[in-house]
Amino acid sequence: MTNRRNFIKTSAGIVAASMAMPAFSFASQPQVSANDRIRVGLIGCRNMGWGDLADMLLNPEVECVALCDVDSNILAGRAAELEKSHGRPPQIFHDYRRLLEIKDIDVVIIGTPDHWHCLQFTDACSAGKDVYVEKPIANSIAECEVMTRAAKRYNRIVSVGQQQRSGNHWHEMVEYINRGMLGRIARADVWGNFRYGALDKPFPDELEPQGVDYDMWLGPAPLRPFNKQRFHGSWRMFWSYGGGLMTDWGVHLLDMVLWAMNISRMPRRVTAIGGKFAYPENAPETFDTQQVVYELDDFIMTWSHTGGTETGPYGRNYGMAFKGTNGTLVADRENWEIIPERSGADGAGKVEPLKVLSDHKERHRHLADFVACIKTRNPLTACTIEHGSLSACYAHLGNIAARxxxxxxxxxNAHRFVNNPQADALLKPEYRSPRQFPGV
Ligand SMILES: NC(=O)c1ccc[n+]([C@@H]2O[C@H](COP(=O)([O-])OP(=O)(O)OC[C@H]3O[C@@H](n4cnc5c(N)ncnc54)[C@H](O)[C@@H]3O)[C@@H](O)[C@H]2O)c1
Structure with missing residues (x-):
């Protein structure tokens, strides 16, 4: 592998922020016999859920029979698009519980904001559906734990929208690290610097737009007046619905380190500093500036982000660097590369320089893997609920330590922090009545 890929040239890719609206198109499908059909319902249609559905529909055995969204405008538009591309109108719902009542729906995709994932996921599992749930799997550590239990109890096939797990170059990176090529790895630094993390100055509250069931959008979250900044897309920067850049990008990137370093447990200790230091007057509740240190058994992992600015180490605004005794491996969604350590009088590299590019097919592969696992009833999807839970919990730990x-x-074992009631209070959200925290 080393020789073949030496000095491969970098591709000049443009990384889309995860808030950008995708321009997916549906391919036409070859016909598959009725018995092999996998019937999907999508909950949350505006952005990523729609993209996930598009990728899943590239598999010829999959058909979408129902869409659900609390925003009638989004719902009507997406239903029309689907009818145009597939010739049949889907059933449409405002309340996901009605969609879950449809017996011949096999699978649901959950593409709603993070504060809804846990309830919709546990309800879908108990209704006997397999589930593709977007990342982070939940907006709290307690929700991650209950979702992991629900997937097991109801014996469901689950995949999490951490599609980097299906990226060719990420697999090759993990393999390279597991072969010991980097020597001893004492630290891994991870960062995610994105402009959207700072949002704008606060907007005034207003009446909810026509056609939006705002109470259903809030769901288990506290009642608050409608505000555009706390709604579609930008809800991520408000604690009741999301965890800012720490969870939005943290789960994707920390996941790669946890995977490569074979970590399946929480860290020994975590500490963090964060605040609205760069844009104190802007709308987000989540921090624009944050630094986290995770202590593992024999190495440290750090996370840092700056919202509002987009530069970073090694010329990458987001990514990770594994620091090994033989060299440093730097990675992002475009590629990974090796920067060798030099030794001896001749300054020879301890490892060969190398650059490996992504083929950018990870999303299609990720959904194809999910479809294959559904058909064979294989619970070991490319990103299991345990993988999703671990990286979400690491991200939430970073936020709780900073807050x-x-x-x-x-x-x-005790499902709480050692001697820290203030941090314990952030482990589990209080659900607004009539919603109740799932008792799985
Ligand atoms: N895997 C990735 O790379 C990636 C990228 C972007 C977003 N995401 C994740 O996808 C999820 C959705 O993010 P987004 O950017 O699409 O958000 P969004 O705000 O653009 O879309 C969410 C949609 O869910 C709908 N919705 C809200 N509550 C609902 C409910 N109770 N029932 C039905 N519909 C409801 C909203 O009306 C909206 O149409 C988040 O968890 C996010 O982290 C993942």
């Missing part, structure tokens, strides 16, 4: 200005130790 409480603490050094945290999480007791995985």
């Amino acid at each position: 409480t200005q603490s050094m945290l130790v999480y007791d995985e």
Whole structure:
């Protein structure tokens, strides 16, 4: 592998922020016999859920029979698009529970904001559906734990929208690291610097737009007046619905380090500093500037982000660097490369320089893997609920440590922090009545 790929040239890709609206197109499908059909319902149609559906529909055995959204404008538009591309109108719903009542729906895709994932996921599992749930799997550690239990209890096939797990160059990176090529890895630094993390100055509250069931959008979250900044897309920067850049990008990127370093447990300790230091007057509640340190058994992992600016180490606004005794491996969604350590009088590299490019097919592969696992009833999808839960919990730990200005130790058996009631209070959201925290 080393020789073949030496000095491969970098592709000049443009990385889309995860808030950008995708321009997906549906390919026409070859026919498959009725018995082999996999019938899908999509909950949350505006952005990523729609993209996931588009990728899933590239598999000829998949058909979409129902769409659900609390925004009638989005719902009507997406239903019309689907009818145009596939010749049949889907059933449409405002309340996902009605969609889950349809017996011949096999699978649901959950593309709603993070604060809804846990309820919709546990309800879908108990209704006997397989589930593709977007990342982060939930907006709290307690929700991650209950979702993991639900997937097991109801014996569902689950895949999480951390599509990097299906990226060719990420697989090759993990393989390279597992072969010991980097020597001893003592630290991994991960960062995600995105402009959208700072949003704008606050907008005034207003009446909800016509056709939007705002109470259903809020769901288990506290009642608050409608505000465009806390709605479509930008809800991520408000604690009741999301965890800012730490969870939005943190889950994708921390996941790669946890995978490559074979970590399946919470860290020994975590500490963090964060605040609205760059844009104190802007709307987000989540922090525009944050630094987290995770202590593992024999190495440290760090996370840092700046919202509002888009530069970063090694000329990458987001990515990761594994620091090994033989060299540094730097990676993002475009490629990974090796920067060798030099040794001896001749300054020879301890490892060969190398650059490996992404083929950018990870999303299609990720959904194709899910479809294959559904057909064979194989629970080991490319990103299992355990993978999704672990990286979401790491991201939430970073936020809780920053919000409480603490050094945290999480007791995985007791499901709480050691001697930190203030941090315990952030483990589980209080659901607004009539929603109830799932009792799985
Ligand atoms: N895997 C990735 O790379 C990636 C990229 C972007 C977003 N995401 C994830 O996808 C999820 C959705 O993000 P987004 O950017 O699409 O958000 P969005 O705000 O653009 O879309 C969410 C949609 O869900 C709808 N919705 C809200 N509550 C609902 C409910 N109770 N029932 C039905 N519909 C409801 C909204 O009306 C909206 O149409 C998030 O968890 C996000 O983190 C993942």
